[in-house]
Amino acid sequence: MDNKSLWVSSIFIPLLIISFALPPIALCQEVEDEHEFSYDVNSHNGPNHWGEIHSEWSMCNHGDLQSPIDLTHERVQTTSKLGKLDRDYKPANATLINRGHDMMLKWIGGAGHVHINGIEYHLNQLHWHTPTEHTVNGRRFNLELHMVHESIDGKIAVIGIMYKIGRSDSLLSMLKPYLKVSAATKGVETSVGIINPRDIKIGSRKYYRYIGSLTTPPCTQNVIWTMVKKVRTVSREQLHVIREAVHDHEFSYDINSHNGPDHWGEIHPDWKLCNHGDMQSPIDLMRERVQTTSKLGKLDRDYKPANATLLNRGHDMMLRWIGGAGYIHINGTDYQLSQLHWHTPTEHTINGRRFNLELHLVHESTDGKFAVVAIMYKIGRPDSLLSMLEPYLKVLASTKGVETSVGIINPRDIKIGSRKYYRYIGSLTTPPCTQNVIWTIVKKVRTVSREQVNVIREAVHDDAEVNARPVQALNNRWLKLYRPDEHRND
Ligand SMILES: [Zn+2]
Numbered sequence: 068m069d070n071k072s073l074w075v076s077s078i079f080i081p082l083l084i085i086s087f088a089l090p091p092i093a094l095c096q097e098v099e100d101e102h103e104f105s106y107d108v109n110s111h112n113g114p115n116h117w118g119e120i121h122s123e124w125s126m127c128n129h130g131d132l133q134s135p136i137d138l139t140h141e142r143v144q145t146t147s148k149l150g151k152l153d154r155d156y157k158p159a160n161a162t163l164i165n166r167g168h169d170m171m172l173k174w175i176g177g178a179g180h181v182h183i184n185g186i187e188y189h190l191n192q193l194h195w196h197t198p199t200e201h202t203v204n205g206r207r208f209n210l211e212l213h214m215v216h217e218s219i220d221g222k223i224a225v226i227g228i229m230y231k232i233g234r235s236d237s238l239l240s241m242l243k244p245y246l247k248v249s250a251a252t253k254g255v256e257t258s259v260g261i262i263n264p265r266d267i268k269i270g271s272r273k274y275y276r277y278i279g280s281l282t283t284p285p286c287t288q289n290v291i292w293t294m295v296k297k298v299r300t301v302s303r304e305q306l307h308v309i310r311e312a313v314h315d316h317e318f319s320y321d322i323n324s325h326n327g328p329d330h331w332g333e334i335h336p337d338w339k340l341c342n343h344g345d346m347q348s349p350i351d352l353m354r355e356r357v358q359t360t361s362k363l364g365k366l367d368r369d370y371k372p373a374n375a376t377l378l379n380r381g382h383d384m385m386l387r388w389i390g391g392a393g394y395i396h397i398n399g400t401d402y403q404l405s406q407l408h409w410h411t412p413t414e415h416t417i418n419g420r421r422f423n424l425e426l427h428l429v430h431e432s433t434d435g436k437f438a439v440v441a442i443m444y445k446i447g448r449p450d451s452l453l454s455m456l457e458p459y460l461k462v463l464a465s466t467k468g469v470e471t472s473v474g475i476i477n478p479r480d481i482k483i484g485s486r487k488y489y490r491y492i493g494s495l496t497t498p499p500c501t502q503n504v505i506w507t508i509v510k511k512v513r514t515v516s517r518e519q520v521n522v523i524r525e526a527v528h529d530d531a532e533v534n535a536r537p538v539q540a541l542n543n544r545w546l547k548l549y550r551p552d553e554h555r556n557d
């Protein structure tokens with residue numbers, strides 16, 4: 068075949084030269100599902116295991132038309148018969164959403180079509196992968212854009228454009244401020260105004276064509292892939308912005324994972340204390356190291372009711388107060404109550420014993436110091452706060468990054484039931500593992516029903532069975548137990 072005489076070239080993987088009388092495929096656009104998958108090949112929810120995570124994802128492991136592929140020279144047949152890529156796009160309003168595993172730009176209303184073999188595929192969304200998913204003769208480039216199109220009967224056609232480091236890309240330049248806003252705000256959608264898909268340059272009429280699949284779960288097959296042959300350019304800074312926006316600094320509670328608790332300090336330079344700090348939390352509240360005292364004084368809580376929202380952070384459920392919910396006062400400093408969240412099972416242990424649930428009430432002073440009040444729970448009667456929040460927890464189940472208003476929550480309703488508490492200086496128990504946190508752990512272990520523990524566990528629904536960091540070395544720290552002086556009435 069004489070390549071030079073052709074103005075359009077394409078590849079077919081010979082096995083896949085099939086008619087376009089394809090079976091209809093699922094309506095879902097890549098993944099909108101709540102089950103988590105990871106790109107970490109060493110993780111148990113990594114690419115080799117996607118098909119095991121959810122019954123509807125079995126294609127990821129067992130499909131025989133999966134994407135991406137290497138666009139291998141030897142398998143390419145050049146042809147002019149496919150015709151010029153027939154794009155009929157128009158400007159439309161769009162939003163940007165951080166899906167956690169990627170950033171997606173979704174058009175609202177019609178942004179036009181591509182026409183392939185007489186079928187119109189409506190342009191829905193685009194998103195990026197770093198580095199490229201497809202390779203060309205084994206070579207991987209820096210960035211791959213996927214423009215996802217769907218026909219009325221649910222067939223999918225994706226146009227892929229690859230980028231290497233060079234001059235900046237105009238679409239990413241335009242989106243830069245929005246990408247920065249969306250950084251680390253998983254699940255939140257931001258309007259970016261009108262985006263004209265015609266502005267996405269292809270720069271060549273040559274393209275590869277094959278039949279493959281979505282490259283994320285459910286890995287739906289019979290997707291028509293059009294990979295633009297020309298590798299375009301993106302600046303190093305733009306690549307960095309898009310990677311940071313997705314914020315792939317994920318940590319896990321799975322001790323066997325390479326982003327598990329023993330490795331948190333290696334995931335991000337700002338998280339070093341997680342591995343190297345000497346005042347880390349949680350700890351075992353060991354009898355031998357506890358000094359009993361009445362000098363710490365009664366826990367001075369000055370709370371008030373305030374509006375709150377509930378947010379599924381993926382690794383935990385957090386209730387955040389909007390506006391002031393009051394303070395605790397410790398050694399003359401006011402620490403404002405900002406949020407609470409739960410860990411299952413408890414992070415702190417008492418003489419080696421672990422309980423079922425630990426509540427953390429997080430307070431912060433105006434100069435950024437933290438004070439956390441922890442309450443531990445064992446299985447028994449239900450907890451009133453969780454009873455009240457249960458419907459919201461169920462709504463938020465598996466909706467990482469989504470925040471829901473729960474109305475007014477009065478922190479005074481959170482019962483402590485004892486004046487005795489442990490006090491020590493430790494750290495946040497999640498990255499960045501910031502130290503010099505004043506810990507107050509209520510001595511009395513309260514109760515929660517087994518069903519409530521399950522609700523909170525199901526709501527978080529991450530890959531690990533627990534969200535409790537292992538206990539850390541006490542090192543030279545003191546550990547005090549406040550017990551009111553019986554002769555005084557404090
Ligand atoms: Zn994709």
Ligand SMILES: [Zn+2]
Nearest residue numbers: 408410427496
């Ligand atoms: Zn916590």
